[in-house]
Amino acid sequence: MENTDLSRLTLSRDIPRPRRRRWPLLLGVLILAAALFAWWFTAKRAIPVQSTRVTLAWPSQALTVINATGYVTAARKASVASKASGRLEWLGVTEGSRVRAGEVIARLENADLLAQVRQAEANVRVAKGQREQAAAEWRDAARALARARELFARRFLAESALDAALAREDKARAALASSEAALAAAQAALANVRVLLDYTAIRAPFDGVVLSKHANVGDVITPFTSALEAKGAVVTLADMSTLEVEADVSESNLQAVKVGQPCEIQLDAIPDARFTGRVSRIVPTVDRTKATVLVKVAFDRLDQRVLPDMAAKVAFLSRPLRAQEHQPRPALPAAAVMRRDGRAVVLRIDKGRAREVPVTLGESLGDLVVIDGGLSPGETVVLHPGTLRDGSRVRIAEKE
Incomplete structure (x- = not known):
């Protein structure tokens, strides 16, 4: 039997493993890095600018002498009892x-007074009956006295009988006067009870x-x-027809206010409306604690939306408003407008870029200028555009 080499039977540990596909992961990392670089590059290129918005300005702003705050009150007001x-x-x-x-x-509740009224009415009826009876007795005594005088003139009657007839007529007249006084008293008592009854209503x-x-x-x-x-x-x-505004005016500004002066009233509850009015009276007393004088401003025309105790702001004007000055108009700061090629333009911020927009300018309202065309309220424009050009990439600088 031949010798067998057992070392050849050992297993190799270097078994080849399947290679993983790593390229999708690398591709995703590269895309993300490119996006971050593009964002960084774009942000670096965007020019920081200050911005402002197109607002609605009221023409009265240019005519306002002073402003004051107050509340709507009713000139005629009562606690009913x-x-x-x-x-x-x-x-x-x-x-x-x-x-x-x-x-x-x-x-x-008036059941007791109703009973008193019925009792007083009954007393009046009794007094009227007594007066009729007294009047009848007086008429009878007067006729008897006339007959006695006629008979006495003809010597058919003694003087004592004439005196008795005269005395009877005097008593009857006095009784009639007494009954009439009693009737007047009963009627007065009835009227008094009726007044008390009316107080319950x-x-x-x-x-x-x-x-x-x-x-x-x-x-x-x-x-x-x-x-x-x-x-x-x-x-x-x-009484809602007497609504007015009570405004506190600083005593240092009192010389700028006079009776009849035109005013514009703004209510916090109705911010989209302005109401015209006039100074109706100035209360000649100074509030020591606030150093103010109470000025009452009447509405030129009342609105059903105006209610007592509404907070109000009053602008005292230098002259009455004209017909075309009762509505707000689009406006923006004058620093946002520039002249290019002989026309007025602004740079509107649209999706990160400055877009040149021609505008038509109106009158000035303090620091604002009215825009009659080209822009709408709420749009954002560049403030202090300087040399910034149309299409420039911009970003709104954060306020410090």
Whole structure:
């Protein structure tokens, strides 16, 4: 048997492995690096610029002498109550209800007063009956006195009988006068009870709108006392046709305000509208704590959207606004406009590039200039464009 070489039976550890495909990963890395380089290169080339937006400017800005703040109030306003005291039986209004002058808006319990009215009416009827009876007795006594005088003139009646007839007529006349006085007293008592009854019906003193409700059915109304859990006024009523703005004007600026001066009113609740008005009166008192004087501005035309206690800004103008000055107009800072080739242009920022846009300029409003054509409100333009050209790549510089 031949000797066998067992060393040849060893297994080789260098087994070839399949090679992985790494090129897709390398390609992705290269694409990402190229994109980052392109972004970096583009960002480096973009010129940093300051920007501004086309806004809506009101022509009154150029006419404003001073500005003041205040609130809308009603010149005619009342807390409606009753002179009578009692429990609230009926309430016919709520917040926002419109009422007419003399309209019954609430009523107190009045069963006791109704009974007193009926009793007073009965007393009047009794007094009228007594007066009729006294009048009948006086007429009878007057006829008897006339006959007695006639008979006495003919010597058919003694003087004592004439005196008795005269005395009877005097008593009858006095009784009639007393009965008439009693009737007047009964009628006065009836009128007094009816007034008390009318006090239980709470009426609107003028045309207006209910601003707030202070009592509900079942509450005790005691306007002249401070009883526990009792209510005073039932509702607060305002005449909406007397709305005005009460503005606080610094006493140092008071010389710039005068009665009749035109004003423009802006309400925080209605920012897209401006209202015209005039100074109606200046209250001749200075508030020491604020060093201000109260100036009341009346609306030229009231709007149904205007409500009491709205916050208001008042611009006191140097002259009344013209018809074409009541609407806002597109405007931007004058520093954004430049002259090129004999025309006014601005550089609008559009997708990272400056685009030259010809514009038509209007009048100046302080630091702003009106744009009559070429741009729309809200568009972004370059501020201080300098030598920047049309098509230049730009980026808005961050404000420090």
